[in-house]
Structures are given as structure tokens and as C-alpha cells.
Amino acid sequence: MRQIFLDTETTGLEAERGDRIIEVAGVEMVNRQLTGRNLHIYINPERASHEDALRIHGLTEEFLSTKPKFAEIVDELLEFVAGAELVIHNAPFDIGFINAELKRVKRGVLTDHVASVRDTLVMARDMFPGKANSLDALCRRLEVDNSKRQLHGALIDTTLLAEVYIRLTRGQDALLVDDHGDSAAGETQAAVEAVDLSRFELPVLRASELEAAAHAKLLTDLDKAAGGACKWRVLEPAQPVA
Incomplete structure (x- = not known):
């Protein structure tokens, strides 16, 4: 199964009132292994971030002013997620913002382009009712190292989310990237003597x-x-x- 762990950073909290996406990132997992294929794009939102949002992500208007606009990166984004299951923490928030951006460029809605969406916040609330289930809280509870998360950033958040997802769904305690492939493994496999x-x-x-x-x-x-x-x-x- 191909899954994309997706996250966005935005100028504020209300897409319906004109807040925009300023950063989008995704990491690809196939059959519960990271492939090493990532997407990470900063976007010029053509507006300033709210002060509270700026304190969270640290991406200034000056820094973003030289980045591409959403219309310039939409094809790259949709190609990356095409046909995959999206895994998002608090999915309605990110999907709402992406849909607002897609509406501006007349590209439908996100679910037109992907197989399905899985919300890890809903999963966590089912498994840990009554407890804090933010990404940071889940990292602490599931012993995922988030020490590098100084500010909220889409790429680091998607990588942490992939680790959290594996531990939420059990069966595997850590993510591995297969650097060798099946053919290399077959070439280096030693002969084993049969035992009765x-x-x-x-x-x-x-x-x-x-x-x-x-x-x-x-x-x-x-x-x-x-x-x-x-x-x-x-x-x-x-x-x-x-």
C-alpha cells in the first residue's frame, strides 16, 4: 500500500477567511517502509501571517515573498499524492486549506486525486480517550524522539507522524528505508544448509x-x-x- 504522510503550515487558522498555505510537505511510505521520496515546498501566500501563527512556524513574510505561488506548485503536489492514501493529523484542517487553494486554481478537491484519507487524530482519540493527543503528546507517549522539533515545520512533522503511525498501528517499532532492494538482497544471501x-x-x-x-x-x-x-x-x- 502506498501512503503519503502530509502536513501544511498556514498564515492562520481560517481558510474560509483568506488564510493561505505557506508550506506543504509529504513523505512516502510503501508497505510500511519509508521510500526516501519526499515533497517539501515553501509557498508565497501573498499575505502576512498572523502573529500567533508566525510564532509557531517562524516563516516570515520576507522569506516567503521569493517562493512560488500555489498555482505554480499545484501540479507537483497533485502528482506526488496521486492515488495514495493520505495520512494526516487533524485531517479536516489541512484538507480544508488545500481544498481552498485548489478551488482558487479550479482543480477540484483533494479527494478527487487520492485514494482515501486517514486521520491519526481520530485514531489516537479512539485509542487514548480523555488524553492529550497532539503530535507532541503522542511522540512522548509512544517514545518517538521529537527533540529536533524547535518550531512547527511541515517536513519534520510528517516524519514524526510516520513514526507515530507505525507505533499506533503496531506490528513494527521503527521505520526503515530499504536501501538495497530485493535484487541486492537476493545476490548477497548466503546459502544455508538444510537441517532435518x-x-x-x-x-x-x-x-x-x-x-x-x-x-x-x-x-x-x-x-x-x-x-x-x-x-x-x-x-x-x-x-x-x-
Whole structure:
């Protein structure tokens, strides 16, 4: 599955009142591995940022005045996200701003160009009800190092979000970029001598009641994170071995 972790920075909080996107970034993940393909663009919003927003992102009007306008980067953005599942923290905010920009250049809405959108804020609220679920709070809770996040920046935020997502959905504790590819791995794989396991009497270690309960809870958490789509919930239970 191809996923794009996406984030924006803006001049303020209200797209419907003329606030604009000033930075957009995305990182690509395929089958739960980062590919190393990223998108990071600063945008001239043709207006100043609100003081509160400027304190958060630190991108001045002078710095942004030399950057391309949204109409100049829209094709690059849409090509990057085309056909992917977008993963966004507080998706309605970012999608609302991108849709406002797309409307200005008559390019439809974002969901016309992508497969689907997944909101990690909704996922986190389901998993940690009643707790703080900002990106910083999730980094602390899930032990993701966010020490380099001095100011809010779209690229660092998308990278952190990818780490958080992997830990929210379990099954993998860290992100890896495959630098070698399947062919290289095949070329360097050493020959392994076959061993006849029939000569061994292998012990069977059965789970204790406590371990079985912990496993059942883990499956429930995974099913919740997947939105109830886990297949084992609809399969017939396996028959015990005699």
C-alpha cells in the first residue's frame, strides 16, 4: 500500500477567511517502509501571517515573498499524492486549506486525486480517550524522539507522524528505508544448509492465562486501530488440536 504522510503550515487558522498555505510537505511510505521520496515546498501566500501563527512556524513574510505561488506548485503536489492514501493529523484542517487553494486554481478537491484519507487524530482519540493527543503528546507517549522539533515545520512533522503511525498501528517499532532492494538482497544471501528437524523433539510452550489475556487485548487494540477491518474477527475459530 502506498501512503503519503502530509502536513501544511498556514498564515492562520481560517481558510474560509483568506488564510493561505505557506508550506506543504509529504513523505512516502510503501508497505510500511519509508521510500526516501519526499515533497517539501515553501509557498508565497501573498499575505502576512498572523502573529500567533508566525510564532509557531517562524516563516516570515520576507522569506516567503521569493517562493512560488500555489498555482505554480499545484501540479507537483497533485502528482506526488496521486492515488495514495493520505495520512494526516487533524485531517479536516489541512484538507480544508488545500481544498481552498485548489478551488482558487479550479482543480477540484483533494479527494478527487487520492485514494482515501486517514486521520491519526481520530485514531489516537479512539485509542487514548480523555488524553492529550497532539503530535507532541503522542511522540512522548509512544517514545518517538521529537527533540529536533524547535518550531512547527511541515517536513519534520510528517516524519514524526510516520513514526507515530507505525507505533499506533503496531506490528513494527521503527521505520526503515530499504536501501538495497530485493535484487541486492537476493545476490548477497548466503546459502544455508538444510537441517532435518524430524530428528528433534520440539517443546510446546503454551501461553498462561495472563499472557492469553494480554494477547487478546492486543488484538482488540489492533482491530480498533484498523477501524474494525481485521479479518480474524470474522473467521471461524480454529479447532483445537487433539
